C-alpha cells in the first residue's frame with residue numbers, strides 16, 4: 001500500500017517534471033521561430049514532409065509559421081491529444097494564419113468566412129497560454145471568452161471541452177436564463193476559463209463577492225463586431241473597465257470591425273489583422289449557392305408555405321425579423337401540418353427550451369423558424385440544407401451571418417432571400433460586398449396560397465388573431481426602425497393586403513403609421529411643426545425606448561435586434577371605433593408637456609403654440625425660437641392659469657355657500673311647520689313619544705341606524721308601530 005502510494009507520488013512528480021520540460025521546450029521553440037509581426041504565415045512554405053519538428057539541435061528549432069497541420073505547431077501534447085481525439089488534423093486557413101501569431105502572445109483581429117474554423121483559432125491559444133503559465137485552480141480566472149448569444153456560448157463550451165479534454169483546467173459556462181446563478185456564484189472564483197454572455201459576466205462582476213479577474217491572461221470576443229456594437233456597448237464597457245489592461249486579446253468574426261475606436265476601447269497592442277479571405281472573389285463560402293426572389297409582402301407567407309411543402313426532406317432554417325412573427329408562423333403552420341416537423345427559436349423562450357430546440361435541430365430533418373438569435377456562429381451538427389430569409393436582413397453583415405449557417409467547413413448549402421420590390425437596393429449592396437447572389441423569378445404557378453387557410457384558422461382559434469395582430473405590428477415596426485431608409489420604407493408597403501395575407505379580418509390600425517401619415521401631411525404644410533414636435537414623435541414610435549431583443553436578447557442595436565414587445569395599446573384594430581373613442585376619453589395624459597396643443601393659423605394649417613414665436617433664421621427654413629419670447633410666453637401662460645385657478649376656486653366657494661343656505665332654509669321651514677302641527681293637534685302626554693319615535697324612523701329611512709333606537713324608553717304599542725314602519729321600509 002505504502003509502495004503504491006510512493007509510486008503514485010513519484011509518477012506525479014515525473015509528470016510535473018516532464019510538463020515543466022515540455023513548457024520550457026515550447027517557450028524556446030515559440031520564441032526562436034516567431035513569425036514577423038505583420039506577416040501572414042500562410043504565405044510561408046509548409047515544413048517538408050518527414051522533417052524533424054520542435055528542437056532540431058541544442059539551439060535550433062523547426063519553423064512553425066508555415067505549418068499546415070496541428071501537429072507541426074509548438075503546442076502541448078495535451079492539446080494535440082484533444083485535437084486528435086476530435087479528429088482535427090489539418091488546419092483551416094484562419095487557423096494557419098492566426099495560430100503562429102497567437103501562440104507567441106500577440107493580440108489578434110481575425111476575420112474569415114463563416115464556417116471556416118475560427119473557434120479553434122482562439123481556443124487553442126487560450127489553452128496553451130494557461131498551460132504554459134502552469135495555471136491552476138488557485139489562480140482563478142485566467143481566460144474569458146465572450147459570446148453574443150447563449151446558444152453560441154454553449155457551443156463554444158462544447159468545443160472547449162472536446163479540445164481541452166486532457167487538460168486539468170476548470171471551465172464554466174455562464175449564460176443568462178439559467179436559474180442556478182447562486183450555485184454559479186459559489187464556484188465562479190474557482191474557474192480558470194469562463195465562457196459567457198456579456199450580461200451574465202457583468203452580473204457576476206457586480207454581484208458575486210470577491211469575483212476576481214485581476215489575473216486575466218486572455219480575453220476573447222467571438223463575433224466581435226456584434227459584441228462591440230451599440231447593443232452591448234454599456235455592458236462591454238463596464239466589463240472592460242474591470243479587466244487588467246495587460247493581457248492578450250483576440251477578436252474574431254466573419255465580418256470584422258476595423259473601427260479604431262473599438263480597438264482603443266479594448267486597449268489592443270499592435271494587433272495582427274488577419275483577414276484570410278479578403279482577397280477572395282466572394283465574401284461567402286464558395287460552396288454556398290445563393291438566390292434571391294422578388295416576393296411582395298402579401299405573398300411572403302404563400303411563398304414560404306409553398307417552399308416548405310416542396311422541400312419536405314430538407315433541413316431548413318427560416319429567418320423572420322421578430323419573436324412575434326416567429327410565433328405566429330410557427331403556431332399557424334403547425335396547425336396546418338405541412339408534413340415536416342416544425343420548430344421555433346427566439347429570445348422570449350425559456351432557456352431550457354431554447355437549448356432543447358437547438359439540439360433537436362442539430363439532429364433532425366425539420367424546419368426551424370428563428371429570429372437572428374440563430375444567425376451567428378451556430379454550427380448545426382448535421383448540415384442545414386437551406387437558409388430561407390423571409391424578412392430582409394438589416395444589412396450585408398447580417399445577411400452573411402444568416403446564410404453562413406449552411407455550407408460550413410467543406411459542406412455545401414443553399415440559401416434564398418425573399419425581397420420585396422421596395423427592397424431591391426439590398427441586392428446591389430450584396431453584390432458590391434462580393435456576395436454572389438442570383439436573382440431568380442418565382443414560379444407563381446406552383447404557389448400554394450395559405451391565406452385562406454390562415455383566415456379559417458383565425459376564426460376557429462381566436463388567440464391566433466392576437467398572435468397575427470402582434471406579428472403584423474412588430475413586422476411593420478421592424479421595418480420602420482431600420483436605419484437604411486433607402487431599403488426599408490414602411491410607407492411603401494401594401495399594409496391592407498399584408499394584413500389579409502395573414503388571415504386577419506380587418507387591418508389593425510397602427511398609431512405610428514397614422515402619425516407618420518399625419519406628419520407627412522403636415523410637413524407639406526409647415527416645417528415648423530415637425531421641427532418642434534419631432535422628439536415627441538420619436539417617443540411615440542418607440543414607447544419603451546426599448547432595448548430590443550436579439551435572441552437573448554434584451555440587447556439593443558435597433559436594426560439587428562428584432563423589436564419584440566409592442567404594447568398592445570398600439571393595436572386599435574377590429575374594435576369598433578366608438579369604443580376606442582370612449583376609452584381614449586378616459587385616458588388623459590397628465591404628463592403631456594406644454595406646447596403640444598395644436599393651434600391653427602389664419603389659413604387653417606396646424607401650428608404648434610411655440611411656432612408663433614419662431615423666427616426664420618436661414619434660407620433653408622430652419623425655425624429658431626427666441627429664448628426671451630419663449631420665457632415670456634410661458635410666464636404669461638402661467639399667470640393665465642393662476643388667474644383661471646383663482647376664478648375656479650371662487651366659483652366653487654360661492655356654489656357651496658348657496659347650497660348651505662338652501663339647506664338651512666329648508667330646515668327652518670320644517671321646524672316652523674312642526675310647531676304649527678303641535679298647536680293644531682291637542683295631543684295627550686302619551687302621544688308625545690310617538691311623535692319622537694316617528695322622527696327616528698323617518699329620518700332618512702336609514703335602516704342601518706335602527707340599532708340606535710332607544711327601545712327601552714318607549715311603550716309596547718310604540719315598539720309595535722315602530723317595527724311595522726321598519727318592515728315597510730325594508731320592503732322592496
Ligand SMILES: Nc1ncnc2c1ncn2[C@@H]1O[C@H](COP(=O)(O)OP(=O)(O)OP(=O)(O)O)[C@@H](O)[C@H]1O
Nearest residue numbers: 088090091092114115116117118119254377379409
Ligand atoms: N481544422 C479543422 N478540421 C476539420 N474541421 C474543422 C476544423 N476547424 C473547424 N472545423 C469544423 O468546421 C466547422 C465550422 O467551424 P467554426 O464553427 O469554428 O466556424 P466559424 O468560422 O467560427 O464560423 P462562424 O463565422 O459561423 O462563427 C465546425 O463544424 C468545426 O468542427
